[in-house]
Amino acid sequence: MKIAVAGSTGLIGSQVRALAEAAGHEVVGLARETGFDLLAPVGLSEALDGVDAVVDATQSPSLDEAEATAFFATVARNLGRAADAAGVRRTVVLSIVGADRSPDYGYYVAKVAHEDATRAASPGPVVLRATQFHEFAGQMLDWNRDGDVTRIIDVPTQPVAGAEIARLLLELATAGSAADTELAGPRVERLVDQVRRLVARRGDDVAVEAIPGPASMAAGSMLPGPSALIRGPRWEDWLG
Numbered sequence: 001m002k003i004a005v006a007g008s009t010g011l012i013g014s015q016v017r018a019l020a021e022a023a024g025h026e027v028v029g030l031a032r033e034t035g036f037d038l039l040a041p042v043g044l045s046e047a048l049d050g051v052d053a054v055v056d057a058t059q060s061p062s063l064d065e066a067e068a069t070a071f072f073a074t075v076a077r078n079l080g081r082a083a084d085a086a087g088v089r090r091t092v093v094l095s096i097v098g099a100d101r102s103p104d105y106g107y108y109v110a111k112v113a114h115e116d117a118t119r120a121a122s123p124g125p126v127v128l129r130a131t132q133f134h135e136f137a138g139q140m141l142d143w144n145r146d147g148d149v150t151r152i153i154d155v156p157t158q159p160v161a162g163a164e165i166a167r168l169l170l171e172l173a174t175a176g177s178a179a180d181t182e183l184a185g186p187r188v189e190r191l192v193d194q195v196r197r198l199v200a201r202r203g204d205d206v207a208v209e210a211i212p213g214p215a216s217m218a219a220g221s222m223l224p225g226p227s228a229l230i231r232g233p234r235w236e237d238w239l240g
Helices: 012-024 066-086 105-121 136-143 160-172 189-201 235-239
Strands: 002-006 027-030 053-056 092-096 125-130 147-152 179-182 206-213
Touching: 002 012, 002 066, 002 160, 012 027, 012 160, 027 206, 053 066, 053 160, 066 092, 066 105, 092 105, 092 160, 105 125, 125 160, 136 147, 147 189, 160 179, 189 206, 189 235
Parallel strands: 002 027, 002 053, 053 092, 092 125, 125 179, 147 206
Antiparallel strands: none
8 A cells, every 4th residue: 555644754754654654554754754744735646646544643832722723734634635635545643642622721621623634634534532642651751840840730530652653553544444533551550650750761860840730630631441452561561
């Protein structure tokens, strides 16, 4: 098969590309680093010529709700129109578990807009909602660090290995049929505890302060539903 990966140089997209190439698929990488600006449609239809499936693993450069919404909606429309013109049969977009249950968190609102724009513009849309990946605790540590203190929202999550997300994106793109899917790891964690364990493992000289999270997340909106696929190692095993 011929597969296009949007966001092919990002954390998840790069893994999808590597897995697809290892499986013998022809892969088209769509990212600024490969010469494509997904915010502009120039050259996308030509790049998608002969492509069977598009995997959209793009990440907004901003966490701001308005900026992220504009980014995702524009990317989805441009990819969708180009894919439709090129005769692509399926589009698999990566989203987040709980995005539709977290109206008080702007980036999740933007991800719902991403899903909606994909369904409206793209051929054969399939949405994969995954819980936060294992690397998220480290990202939160760095993003929220202020000198020797980092402030982390105290919310439950059920993290999953990024490799499992990439593997399932490829499965959904290449399967004979596919439907919207939820994916999670095997164990519920508290994000602030993850960050504390990460700091201890690194031997980092930083204090981790717990702060209240958005009400929806504190109530469990980031946790998967009963029909979610459970795959991969526990976070602490991955960390080890």
